[in-house]
Amino acid sequence: MKTLRTIAEIRTELAPKRAIGLVPTMGAFHEGHLALIRAARDECETVVVTVFVNPAQFAQGEDFERYPREEACDAALAEEAGVDVLFAPSTDELYPPGYQTWVEVEELGAILEGAQRPGHFRGVATVCCKLFNIVRPQRAYFGQKDAQQIAVVRRMASDLNLDVEVRALPTVRDPDGLALSSRNAYLSPEQREQALTLPRALATRDREQARALLDGLEVDYLEVADFGPRVLAAAVRVGKTRLIDNVVLEGDPA
Numbered sequence: 001m002k003t004l005r006t007i008a009e010i011r012t013e014l015a016p017k018r019a020i021g022l023v024p025t026m027g028a029f030h031e032g033h034l035a036l037i038r039a040a041r042d043e044c045e046t047v048v049v050t051v052f053v054n055p056a057q058f059a060q061g062e063d064f065e066r067y068p069r070e071e072a073c074d075a076a077l078a079e080e081a082g083v084d085v086l087f088a089p090s091t092d093e094l095y096p097p098g099y100q101t102w103v104e105v106e107e108l109g110a111i112l113e114g115a116q117r118p119g120h121f122r123g124v125a126t127v128c129c130k131l132f133n134i135v136r137p138q139r140a141y142f143g144q145k146d147a148q149q150i151a152v153v154r155r156m157a158s159d160l161n162l163d164v165e166v167r168a169l170p171t172v173r174d175p176d177g178l179a180l181s182s183r184n185a186y187l188s189p190e191q192r193e194q195a196l197t198l199p200r201a202l203a204t205r206d207r208e209q210a211r212a213l214l215d216g217l218e219v220d221y222l223e224v225a226d227f228g229p230r231v232l233a234a235a236v237r238v239g240k241t242r243l244i245d246n247v248v249l250e251g252d253p254a
Contacts, residue, residue, distance in 0.1 A: 003088060004085060005088055007134050010135065011134065018045055020047075020137040020139075021039075021040030021047050021140075022131065022135050022164075023037050023047070023049045025049060025074075027052075027070060028070050029078070030181075031180055035143075035169055036141040037078065037082075037141075038081060039169055044137075046085070047084050048086075050131055051087070051088045052087075054094075055095075056126055058120075063186075067182070102122050102126050103122065103125040105125050108148070108155050109121030111225070112148055113244065121152045125152055133162075141167045141169060142166065142168055142169070143168070143170075145244065145245060147225075147231045148225070151228060153166055171245070171246075176196055178199055179245045183241055191241065194238050197216075198214070198243055199245060201214045202247045210234070219234065219236050220234075221233070221234060222234040229249065229250050
């Protein structure tokens, strides 16, 4: 596996490659990330994983500074999983001085997460657009836990005529049902017990039943949304930790 840090390096490395699969991440790998990597390895000749904690998708006061950064561990896991290229650029490499161009998916990016975190999906859409243009993958892999993010990225790629298939893989959960997330590391044992209310509520696949079960937690939203597929999606706060999750309401559960 090669670890590259500049756009020039990765473009040179990938120029002769074909059937590229891209797994965009912010690092701090868990089994959810590894499931995406394994899918890319099964389906693509060349697998590229990006590790970039994207400042553009964090609002002031959010956890950008304390977001887990474990590049050495991530690199070891990526190499073991068969990744060909790990792309770990600096902030200045993707947003050089004077940077002023942004991608905004207006309607999909303004509801639910977008309403709670103004500017978040502008940052997501922009960095994904840049990574798609830099890596030129045939497929990009995302986890269903971030259902709205997938919908935003798909709409962005379609609207901008980017030739990439956005693949969504089922949410990976711990045995107790909690969706894997790098932010789970913030939870104390007591808070983790509280957090389990979220997957249990969503498992009802009924908004009113879920609302009753979430009574006592700080709920940012709990809504049915058609993100292709329709999902019941929620965001809650447990202590200072904000968790999101969803269940698919049609087709295979994820």
